[in-house]
Amino acid sequence: MNLIDRISHQFEDNMRASLEALELLAAPIAGAVELITAxxxxxxxxxxxxxSGSAGDARRFAAxxxxxxxxxRPALAAMALSADSSSLAPIAGDPDTQALFARQIAAFGQPGDILLTLSANPDSARVLDAIRAAHERDMRVIALTGAGGGRTAETLGPADILLCAPAERIARIREIHLLILHCLCDGIDCLLLGVED
Incomplete structure (x- = not known):
């Protein structure tokens, strides 16, 4: 396969995955927009x-x-848990970083807040711990993942929202996640500002 064909294949694969995601996820994305806005x-x-690689997308969405x-529009209250390097440093010399998101949720999360998680790996221990910590704080969760949902889907409660990219390849999952994040931003602005088009 020559380079142009490989590039064409990437674009076509992206379009197929995006169209499948549209059919599966339009309604849950709308629900997530309403949940965050409320x-x-x-x-x-x-x-x-x-x-992992989704930390940058998390920071960008919060920003x-x-x-x-x-x-x-006015600023909205959002915080990326991967942005504060002092919070991410190992605590008291403990090299285990699995619970660092969960610890920040315990410190900053309040009932009625929303946790939005991003991970192409549906079995990320750090994300699973974060979801459990959010539930302990009476927070609802919106989880973006892929590869069938895995343990993330099993850990979510009935009031939570799963946005599972219909893809196995990490590149496609992350591309769909970025599109979902843009839909969330646009939808939130639409509801808050009364934008019609």
Whole structure:
């Protein structure tokens, strides 16, 4: 296969996965937009965490809530749990970093807040611990994952929302996650600002 064919295949694979995601996830994404917006309007906040390569997307999503997406609006209460390097440092010399998101949720999470998790790996121990910690704080969870949902899907409660990218390849999962995050930002702005188009 030559390079142009490989590139074409990447684009076509992305389009197939995105169209499948649209059919499966449009309604749950709308539900997530409504859930986040209701929390923000009730003085709640959004805590965002991403495992491994998804940490950057988590930081970017939180920043877009605080600073704005495509429209001018007041800042929204959001915090990326992977952004504070002092919180991510091993605690008291303990090299186990699995519980670091969970510890931040225990410190900052309040009933009515939302936890949004991002991980291409549906069995990420750090994300699973974060979900459990959010439930202990009476927070609802929106989990973005892929590869069938795995243990993340099993750990979510009935009031939580699973946004599982219909893909196995990490590249496709992360591309769909980015599109979902953009849909969330756009939908939140639409509901808060009354945008019609």
């Amino acid at each position: 929390s923000l309007l009730d003085s709640g906040k959004v805590l965002v965490c991403g495992s 877009q809530l605080v600073n704005g997406f495509e429209l001018e």
